[in-house]
Amino acid sequence: MNQKKHKDASYQPSCNVAILGAVGVGKSALVVKYLSKRFITEYDPKHEGTYNRQEVINNQEITIRVMDTFDEEECTNSERYLDWADAYVVVYSITDRKSLASSQAYLDIVSHTQCPVTLVGNKADLEFDRNVARQSGERTAKEYSCTSFFEVSACDQYSSVAQVFKSVAEASINLKNIRIQEDTERRHISPSFRIFNKSFKNLIFN
Numbered sequence: 001m002n003q004k005k006h007k008d009a010s011y012q013p014s015c016n017v018a019i020l021g022a023v024g025v026g027k028s029a030l031v032v033k034y035l036s037k038r039f040i041t042e043y044d045p046k047h048e049g050t051y052n053r054q055e056v057i058n059n060q061e062i063t064i065r066v067m068d069t070f071d072e073e074e075c076t077n078s079e080r081y082l083d084w085a086d087a088y089v090v091v092y093s094i095t096d097r098k099s100l101a102s103s104q105a106y107l108d109i110v111s112h113t114q115c116p117v118t119l120v121g122n123k124a125d126l127e128f129d130r131n132v133a134r135q136s137g138e139r140t141a142k143e144y145s146c147t148s149f150f151e152v153s154a155c156d157q158y159s160s161v162a163q164v165f166k167s168v169a170e171a172s173i174n175l176k177n178i179r180i181q182e183d184t185e186r187r188h189i190s191p192s193f194r195i196f197n198k199s200f201k202n203l204i205f206n
């Protein structure tokens with residue numbers, strides 16, 4: 001979440017979401033679906049990019065920026081998203097057991113960031129080819145204290161794919177609001193505490 005303070009009425013909050021996971025789990029397909037409501041199979045799989053979408057969350061308009069990542073080898077050069085993201089979507093394919101193990105390697109990294117993380121089992125339309133039980137995904141999400149867990153398909157309903165991005169952005173906004181409130185409370189408490197502290201010292205040293 002952008003931490004800059006803006007008094008400008010035209011300021012619009014934003015949330016940077018990085019999508020991570022093993023090669024071929026459907027990260028780009030999910031991003032394309034979220035942005036265009038379409039399932040497209042022809043795109044450059046090695047292309048990394050960031051894309052914007054406007055959403056209304058908690059009656060507030062926000063810009064969700066999505067970074068579609070590509071790692072030739074698992075979890076390389078993670079600084080590029082760790083320095084950028086406010087929230088993470090970690091994806092595996094329900095047809096590929098190894099991709100769940102890869103998602104754990106990503107969860108190991110991002111679970112230390114204090115940012116909301118959602119775990120997603122993609123390709124849910126390929127039920128006949130399922131190799132990862134829903135419970136295994138749920139268990140992994142719980143183990144890494146993910147804010148949410150979904151099974152979706154990039155070629156099925158748009159609404160369930162959109163829900164993935166919206167929920168993680170909402171968690172990020174809520175977290176930011178809690179931090180702002182805590183900060184405000186600290187500022188309110190500190191002046192009186194300073195006065196109390198001063199009077200207390202005067203009492204002792206006079």
Ligand SMILES: Nc1nc2c(ncn2[C@@H]2O[C@H](COP(=O)(O)OP(=O)(O)OP(=O)(O)O)[C@@H](O)[C@H]2O)c(=O)[nH]1
Pocket residue numbers: 021022023024025026027028029030040041045046069070071122123124125126152153154155156
């Ligand atoms: N049936 C089905 N196929 C999918 C789904 N999502 C993606 N695919 C297919 O899986 C293949 C890989 O999808 P990508 O979106 O390129 O996967 P990726 O994770 O971005 O892969 P890299 O960019 O190479 O890391 C493509 O052939 C997609 O068409 C899905 O939900 N269901």
